[in-house]
Amino acid sequence: MKESATLSEIYLYPVKSLPGIKLEKALTTKFGLAHPDNTLVVDRKWMIVDANGSFRTQRQIPKMALIRISVEGDFLIFSAPQKNPLKVPIENPNKDKKNYRLWTCRIDGYGYGGEVSAWLSEFLEVDGLDLAVFNENLAPIKTKDIEENTATRETDVVIYQDFSPFMLIGEESLEELNKRLEIKVPMNRFRPNFVSKNNSAFSEDEWEKFKIGESEFCRIKHCTRCLLTTVDQNKGVKDPKQEPLKTLREFRLNKQVYGTSPMFGINLGIDNPGIIVKVGDKITTF
DSSP, X not given: OXXXXXXXXXXXXXXXXXXXXXXXEEEEETTEEEETXXXXXXXXXEEEEOTTSBXXXXXXXXXXXXXXXXXXXXXXXXXXXXXXXXXXXXXXXXXXXEEEEETTEEEEEEEOOHHHHHHHHHHHTOTTOEEEEOOTTSXXXXXXXXXXXXXXXXXXXXXXXXXXXXXXXXXXXXXXHHHTOSSOOOGGGTOOSEEEXXXXXXXXXXXXXXXXXXXXXXXXXXXXXXXXXXXXXXXXXXXXXXXXXXXXXXXXXXXXXXXXXXXXXXXXXESSOSOEEETTOEEEEO
């Protein structure tokens, strides 16, 4: 076993495709990271859905980038420009279960409706939006049902994530990308849960099994990138030149495996959930 890097940043994204919360520590679960102040707040446990029950992201509604999320006691607080903050109870009082579409998969959840639906629809300027939340009594999605030709295990599951419960990117990998860009981009374009430092650019691509502190992770796929990376997270608009996606396609393709989707970061499964990870933890491969 050897020391490879250090954990430099941790991010939790309670609501799919909304900005994340930067943390100093977090609890690992089989579903993803949980907030240290309220472990009911788990990564991508919530998602925005349309009137047909299909998930919505910044791909379709880039203005979603302008909504900020915080945790206050038993509530998620939604904040947005020119809007009064919205208090969303973490435990949804509405127990009317619905079935939603997430890519090609179906998954159950509970819609909030009412004030929550109205707030989202008004700010995002799309009629019929709602917020859905997962309950631990519901069945998650098995990662192998999302994409078969990967290193997924039977134990790898997600709630409303695209593919895996965790994702990691190295600081040096972003630095290498930014050397090739006319306008540099920040890490928030790529939405990692973990950011590493002190490893060479893209060396994380080769980490098959590794530990962050005492938490053991397994790479199940390289993270492939889409148009969401082109959304400016401060402005809520897409880059007209489709950067940094365009540049990533120039040097980060593996067409035989991933087609025209460039790689940036690694998707992870976890072997021993239930451990706290902290900024500064050593990352060791084995």
